[in-house]
Amino acid sequence: MKLAQDQSLTLVAGGAGFIGSHLCAELLARGKRVVCLDNLQTARPTNLRLLEDHPNFEFVEGDIVNALPVDITSRAGQFERIYNLACAASPPQYQADPEHTMLTCVVGTDHLLRLAETSGARFLLTSTSEVYGDPEVHPQPENYRGWVNCTGPRACYDEGKRAAEAMAFDFARMGRADVRVARIFNTYGPHMHPDDGRVVSNLVCQALSGRDITIYGDGSQTRSFCYVSDMVEGLIALMEGDLDGSEPVNLGNPEELTVTELLEAILQIVDRPVTVTHLPLPTDDPRRRRPDISRAEAQLGWRPRTPLSVGLARTCAWFAEEIAGGDVQDPVTVPVAAE
Amino acid sequence: MKLAQDQSLTLVAGGAGFIGSHLCAELLARGKRVVCLDNLQTARPTNLRLLEDHPNFEFVEGDIVNALPVDITSRAGQFERIYNLACAASPPQYQADPEHTMLTCVVGTDHLLRLAETSGARFLLTSTSEVYGDPEVHPQPENYRGWVNCTGPRACYDEGKRAAEAMAFDFARMGRADVRVARIFNTYGPHMHPDDGRVVSNLVCQALSGRDITIYGDGSQTRSFCYVSDMVEGLIALMEGDLDGSEPVNLGNPEELTVTELLEAILQIVDRPVTVTHLPLPTDDPRRRRPDISRAEAQLGWRPRTPLSVGLARTCAWFAEEIAGGDVQDPVTVPVAAE
Known part of the structure; x- marks a missing residue:
């Protein structure tokens, strides 16, 4: 399908990915004409089929x-x-080709910023809570400068996103583009990769398939999980909001829980006996991660609305269907690293 | 002059710049065949003439x-x-085109890393103390992760260099190149730009020309100044040293002094009355900066040897000659004390 030449368009780069596909769907639901640009590197074919x-x-x-x-x-x-x-x-995906990850963040963002400049379009960068590294301040407000190891195996992504933010705000300071920067915290929901090593998809797929459950470390590390529809609402609110755009905005769910508590919540939905195996924590794995979303609340009137139990139930149902439909080949044979 | 096609070569990218031109000269003095690649963006013509x-x-x-x-x-x-x-x-130079600065760090370093991979050459990245930002740990050891504002006007350089380090260590981890990373702290000496906004060249040129002396803030912020010949020795020692190259190495002079003390040292050489004007500190200007060089001392047997008084005398003499020769657009010349 080729859209008409005389209408205003929204470009979603990475629109075939996990969050991107939900964003495209929501923009379409709101009547927008959407062009999705994607290299299909980590996108699932089913995401686009919809x-x-x-x-x-x-x-x-x-x-x-x-x-x-x-x-x-x-x-x-x-x-x-x-x-x-x-x-x-996700770490296994972005670490497979760290050079490409860095160039995607920096050169890719530069190409899109230049397009925004040419188009007069407003530009939104999805940055990440990874810019805070393994944070020493908790929860993390946007003015916390982070604790990132710039020489480690996560740096291609963490530093790539920090560099992308730097470029975006430079375009804004130079008057070249109107920019918005979202720092996305852990997000979950349908369309996640079953085998990308993220903790929600790992645990859900392992529980659904009755295999051993893998926990990295003792399970006391915390995360805060935002359901994907809430995240998409936040991104659109940030893009359309009446802001000066000169500061990044955290988007995520401030409800913090340990990985062990997450597993318990999943096992309340997927009701079956499991065996838990503990593996060592990966290098530079953050111990705690929770957004301070007061800026998003104040400036966008946004906060997540979907309870964990509801989001997890939808996610488990979707993965169960994927496994039944054969789209998930074997969710537990791939070596994984925690988020 | 085109070097012969059958001999081993050393490439110095940025070899026409301040430190680069001294490095080329020292490599030539050691019998190396040197190819200098430079865009002449900030290089002084006189640097190459030598x-x-x-x-x-x-x-x-x-x-x-x-x-x-x-x-x-x-x-x-x-x-x-x-x-x-x-x-x-220097901030005025790298902030003039922040997009180019970031791309120089990331895309430029990638191009040279790929060349190193193809050549089987050992690669040395000159990173910077700016990766520590405005440090909260003092002095800064290499494992200090820094306090960098990734959205501010210095980020194009600070984050660019952090990203370049990430790339270099990824090439090393992937077995694609043998890499060394130097984090260079403030360096001074002949071949500096008189007008690039660095504190040594600013104060020396202002003192030599009898203009008002400009101090940013109250002058109590500290710096540690390494004479350029010491820095060049450190870079070559790092490149040629028997290291695994998996960690960055600070190079700089740990002798810390305030900007006011620096001015007093300069005025002992350039003996004339001056008027001091205080201006506000620039955004994200570091308050303190001093290297912990214990790694360089232990692994390279390197430490700076040139006393500040000696290095400053040479620097003042060189700037006085430049001013007299018309390379620095300033008519005022003054006698300079001997070393």
Whole structure:
């Protein structure tokens, strides 16, 4: 499907990924014409299947590390909003080719910022709680500068996103583009990869398949999980909000729980006996992670609304269907690292 | 001068700059054949004049942000050492085009790392004490993760260098290149730009020309100044040392003094009455900066040897000559005390 040449468009880079596919769906539901640009590196085919027949949806395959496809640049004048969600986001995926991860963050973001400049479009960068590293301040407000190891195996992503933020705010300071920067904390829901090593998908898939449950460390490390529909609402609110855009905004759920508590919540839904195996914590794994979302609440009137039990039930149901449908081959044979 | 096609070469990217030109001279003095790659963005013409007639020196003009010149790539097999000193390094210079600064750090370093991979050359990245930001730990050891504002006006450089370090260590982890990373602290000496806003060149030039002396803040912020010949020795020792290269190494002078004390030391050499004007501190200006060089001492047997009084006398003498020779646009010349 190729969208008409005379209408304003929203570009979603990384729109075939986990959060990106939900964002595309919500934008379509709100009547937007959406062009999805994705290299299909970590996207699941099913994510796009739900969108590709929509009359206001167009898919363009391309990697933002390279020059943008002519299908994008030839319509620069039509874009009024550009969302950048393009980057592998789980450690096993982004560490498989760290050079590509860094270039996606820096060169890819630069290409999209230049497109925003040419188009006069507003640009939203999805940054990450990883910019805070293994934080010494808890919860993390946006002005906390982080505790990131810039020489370690997570640096390609953490430092890549920090560099992408630097570029975005430089474009804003130079008057080249109107930018918004979201720092996304742990998000979960349907369309997650079963085998990308994230703790929610790991535990849900292991519980559903009756295999041993893998916990890294003693399970006392904490995370805060935001259901994906809440995250998408936050991203759109940030993009459309009446802000000056000169500061990043945390988006996430401030409800903090340990990995062990997460497992217990999953086992209340997937009611079956399990065996838990403990493995060593990966290098630079954050011990605690929880957003201070007071800026998002004050400036966007946004906060997550979906209770963990509801979000987990939807997620378990979706994974169960995927496993039944054969889209999930074997959720537990891939070596994983915790988020 | 084009060097022969059958000899091993050392590449110095940024070799026409302040530290780079001294490095090229020292490598030539040690019998190396040196190819200098520089975009002449911040290089002074006089820096190259001293080198260009040397039979073992070749200059190639090019910007590492772009694909490397054929004059470089066609001789990939000859390079056995690659030094990357290419980046504007003073705030007014690197902030003039922050996008280019970031891309120089990330894309430029990537191009040179790929060349090192192809060549089988050892690669040295000159990183910076700026990766520590405005440090809360003093002095700064290499395992201090820093206090960097990734959204501010210095981030294009600070985060660019952090990202470049991340890339270098990823190349090392992946077995793609043998890398060394130096974190350079404040360095001074001949070949500095008179107008790049660095405190030593500012104060020396202002004192020599009899202009008002500009101090940012109250002058109580501290710096540690390493004379350039000491720095060059440290860089070569790091490149040639028997290390595993898996960790960055601080290079700098741990002798800490306030900006006011620096001014007093300069005025002992340039003996004339001055008027001091105080201006506000720039955004994110570090309050203190001093290297912990115990790693360099233990692993390289290196430490700075040039006393401040000696280094400053040489620097003042050089700037006085530059001013007299018309290379520095300032008519005022004054006698300078001997070393």
